[in-house]
Amino acid sequence: xxxxxxxIDLNVCVGCHAxxxxxxxxxxxxxxxxxxxxxxYDADPTGTFFNRxxxxxxxxxxxxxTVHFPKSxxxxxxxxxxxxxxxxxxxxxxxxxIVLVDYDKCIGCKYCSWACPYGxxxxxEHQKVMKxxxxxxxxxxxxxIPEAERKPAxxxxxxxxxxxxxxxxxxxxxxxxAIREAGGYQLMPEWGTNPANxxxxxxxxxxxxxxxxxxxxxxxxxxxxxxPVGPIDEPxxxxxxxx
Amino acid sequence: MHPAFSVIFLxxxxxxxxxxxxxxxxxxxxxxxKLLPVQSGAFYAWGSAISVVxxxxxxxxxxxxxxxxERAWRTATKWRTSWLSREVIVLPAVLGAIAVYGxxxxxxxxxxxxxxxxxxxxxxTLIVGxxxxxxxxxxFLCTGMIYACIKFLQEWSTWLTPVNYLLLGTAxxxxxxxxxxxxxxxxxxxxxxxxxxxxxxxAFVTRSxxxxxxxxxxxxxxxxxxxxxxxxxMTQRSQGQMGGSYNTREYFHGAPxxxxxxxxxxxxxxxxxxxxxLLSVGINEASFTVLSAAFVIQYLGLLAERWFFFAxxxxxxxxxxxxxx
Ligand code: SF4
Ligand code: SF4
Numbered sequence: 038x039x040x041x042x043x044x045i046d047l048n049v050c051v052g053c054h055a056x057x058x059x060x061x062x063x064x065x066x067x068x069x070x071x072x073x074x075x076x077x078y079d080a081d082p083t084g085t086f087f088n089r090x091x092x093x094x095x096x097x098x099x100x101x102x103t104v105h106f107p108k109s110x111x112x113x114x115x116x117x118x119x120x121x122x123x124x125x126x127x128x129x130x131x132x133x134x135i136v137l138v139d140y141d142k143c144i145g146c147k148y149c150s151w152a153c154p155y156g157x158x159x160x161x162e163h164q165k166v167m168k169x170x171x172x173x174x175x176x177x178x179x180x181x182i183p184e185a186e187r188k189p190a191x192x193x194x195x196x197x198x199x200x201x202x203x204x205x206x207x208x209x210x211x212x213x214x215a216i217r218e219a220g221g222y223q224l225m226p227e228w229g230t231n232p233a234n235x236x237x238x239x240x241x242x243x244x245x246x247x248x249x250x251x252x253x254x255x256x257x258x259x260x261x262x263x264x265p266v267g268p269i270d271e272p273x274x275x276x277x278x279x280x
Numbered sequence: 281m282h283p284a285f286s287v288i289f290l291x292x293x294x295x296x297x298x299x300x301x302x303x304x305x306x307x308x309x310x311x312x313x314k315l316l317p318v319q320s321g322a323f324y325a326w327g328s329a330i331s332v333v334x335x336x337x338x339x340x341x342x343x344x345x346x347x348x349x350e351r352a353w354r355t356a357t358k359w360r361t362s363w364l365s366r367e368v369i370v371l372p373a374v375l376g377a378i379a380v381y382g383x384x385x386x387x388x389x390x391x392x393x394x395x396x397x398x399x400x401x402x403x404x405t406l407i408v409g410x411x412x413x414x415x416x417x418x419x420f421l422c423t424g425m426i427y428a429c430i431k432f433l434q435e436w437s438t439w440l441t442p443v444n445y446l447l448l449g450t451a452x453x454x455x456x457x458x459x460x461x462x463x464x465x466x467x468x469x470x471x472x473x474x475x476x477x478x479x480x481x482x483a484f485v486t487r488s489x490x491x492x493x494x495x496x497x498x499x500x501x502x503x504x505x506x507x508x509x510x511x512x513x514m515t516q517r518s519q520g521q522m523g524g525s526y527n528t529r530e531y532f533h534g535a536p537x538x539x540x541x542x543x544x545x546x547x548x549x550x551x552x553x554x555x556x557x558l559l560s561v562g563i564n565e566a567s568f569t570v571l572s573a574a575f576v577i578q579y580l581g582l583l584a585e586r587w588f589f590f591a592x593x594x595x596x597x598x599x600x601x602x603x604x605x
Contacts, residue, residue: 047509057520082523089520091600093503095511103517106507108600117430123355123365142354145347148364150530151281154432154501156597159526165347222508225596227500228432236508 040114040134041172042205042233043192044212044221045107048240049199052090052105056191056200060088060109060170063190068175073163085159087170088191104239107200109191110157110170111224111232112136118149118158127167134206134233135174140166154228205233281433282530283590286345290338291423292452292582294371295445297334298416299453300460301378304328305409306475307457307468312406319465321385324405327460328382331453335375363429367422374419377412381405420446427593434497435593440490447483448551452582454479455555455575462568473563473571477556484552487585491544494592501596516603528601533591543588550581 064087065072074084088109095102112129116136119127126142127149129135138149138158143166150158150167158169173189176182186193192202203212212235215221221235304327310316343349355368384405391404424442431437454476461468503514519528533540558574561567 054520076523083521083525086521086525089525091516091520092518093507093509094515094517095509095513097513104507104509108520117432120358120361121364121429123358123362123368124351125354125358142351143348144351144354146345146355146364147347147530148362148426150526151433151595152430154596156527156531156595156600160347160530224508225432225501225505227505228596238508 038134038206039132039204040112040206040233041177041203042112042134042212042235043109043172043189044201044203044205044215044235044237046199046201046215046219046237047104047106048237049197050090050105050107050195051197051199052092052103053196054090055194055196056107057086057088057090059190059194061086063173063176064171067173069168069171071164072168073161075162085161085168087159087168102239107191108155108157109234110136110153110172111155111230111234112170112172114231114233115229116153117228117230118153121152122149133204135172136169137171137174138167138169140164140168143167154225154230155232205235281590281593281595282533283587284345286341286343287590288583288586290342290345291445292449292579292586293334293338293341294419294423295449295582296452296456296579297331297338297378298374298419299450300327300331300334300456301374301381301412301416301453302450303454303457303472303475304331305381305413307461307471308409309406310471312403316471317465317467319468321388323464325382325386326464327457328378328385330456330460332375332379332382335371335378339371339375363422363425367419367426370415370419370422374412374415377408377415381409381412384408417446420449427589432501432596433593434499435494436589438490438493440486440493443486444483444490447479447486448582448585451476451479451483452575452578455559455571455578458559458563459568459571459575462562462566462571466566469563469566469571473559477559480552480556480559487551499594499596501599503599506596506599516600518605519601519603522605527597531595531598531601535591540588540591543584543591547581547584547588550577551585552581554578555581 061072064070072085074082076082088107091106091108093104093106095104112135114134116129119129119136123146124142124144126139128137128139130137145160145165145167147160147167150160158167161168176190177187179187188202192200201212201215203210205212205216207213215237216235219237221237223232223235304324307316308324311318343352346352355365358365359369389404421442424445427433427436428438428441454472458469458473458476461472504510555574555578558570558577562570562574
């Protein structure tokens with residue numbers, strides 16, 4: 038079974054909000070639209086977004102780090118938002134695990150948004166239905182666009198490639214390898230929602246060089262001479278014998 | 281959470297309506313075993329009518345909560361998984377059962393079905409009423425479970441939630457029944473008022489228990505688990521927007537802290553001690569004025585109680601919305 042998802046690399050995200058704007062641009066005119074903005078140039082601007090980038094300061098200045106944290110629907114594998122929906126408007130697709138809202142069935146009771154621990158759903162005050170990230174379901178299967186571009190808009194927009202996209206159930210996909218090898222984790226694991234989206238942690242890239250590694254002080258492997266051969270009844274592996 | 285007035289009115293109105301019906305049925309079944317004087321059909325019929333009106337008012341206010349009320353019929357489809365859907369099915373069923381119960385009384389259908397000799401001449405109403413009672417309890421369960429089933433809303437996620445809905449609704453309904461009886465069946469005032477007080481005391485125990493439980497709750501989620509960074513000192517520097525969003529409106533009660541704190545005491549006083557005193561005085565004098573004051577004050581208190589119930593629930597998504605920028 039396929040489970041499409043995003044993997045977001047917090048080590049790489051620079052907090053430029055390119056994913057936020059490209060998400061809004063694509064989706065406001067797509068099948069998930071429109072995503073109205075109210076008072077955009079006035080006091081109290083507000084609007085519907087599927088994706089937001091937040092910023093956290095970790096540690097205390099001057100020993101602090103800035104973590105930019107993009108947040109959207111995590112397409113949970115056990116989504117608490119789906120069973121509570123009284124109309125069946127919220128559903129999880131069998132074929133690819135995307136969690137969607139059917140705008141024609143939604144009655145706007147907001148119950149699902151209460152049942153999402155991540156606050157990933159937003160109620161649209163104009164269409165009066167619940168909205169959320171669709172993983173650009175109207176784009177990733179569109180055969181009219183070149184295959185390389187059949188990815189969520191946010192993934193395509195990210196200038197630092199902090200957003201990876203793929204099938205987390207395929208052990209050899211780019212996303213599964215990233216999760217496995219770079220310590221990918223899920224948000225709020227305590228609620229058993231099993232989010233499909235994963236985050237890659239901040240990493241320190243360090244190489245340790247000792248003084249004596251810079252200067253060749255001796256000839257540890259004695260490359261220039263013949264290597265002595267021990268008695269035949271002794272072990273012969275280089276690292277267990279010492280000559 | 282942000283308390284929505286439509287839901288506050290829905291839950292308090294149907295609670296009183298259901299409680300009133302339970303009170304009527306209790307008095308009728310006591311009469312059946314000759315523990316209480318039998319009342320006229322009109323007494324039960326008009327009582328059921330009041331109960332139906334309360335439930336219908338609740339149903340109507342609930343529509344104000346919906347973005348698309350014209351699609352409300354769809355809510356009946358997912359009863360297998362959703363408590364909200366179950367409530368939407370059971371509420372009209374309760375309404376119907378109470379209406380039928382009242383109608384049989386009003387029409388005076390003297391049908392004997394089981395045929396046991398009871399103090400009440402027809403047992404059709406007892407049978408229909410029993411079905412209604414079962415549905416009424418189911419409705420209380422559904423209403424409570426809508427909130428109790430969301431496990432990360434830790435303030436709600438306890439068996440005390442449905443129990444409180446049951447006891448508070450029943451207490452208010454019995455108080456209303458006492459008011460009603462003081463006008464049309466004074467000999468029932470002692471009985472109904474006594475039960476109103478007993479249920480009120482039970483509700484006080486369970487509601488206080490949930491307040492104490494909530495005061496001691498340790499939130500399971502923290503900023504550490506929310507963003508997955510294990511560091512003790514973290515501060516939010518921006519939440520991705522400068523103005524508000526659905527996330528900042530729907531999940532915060534938005535009232536100043538002193539209002540939030542005082543509402544708790546307001547409801548504790550209005551729901552429990554004041555009606556208790558008024559009920560005790562009222563049943564001794566069978567005074568309509570005192571008893572209705574008890575019911576009205578308690579109803580206002582229940583509105584405050586429901587507001588507090590919503591406002592107190594702290595949604596884990598709020599962790600992501602602590603600082604604007
Ligand atoms: S992140 Fe929230 S809205 Fe998305 S699937 Fe999980 S629970 Fe549902
Ligand atoms: S708001 Fe819409 S999608 Fe959400 S629970 Fe209600 S009907 Fe379902």
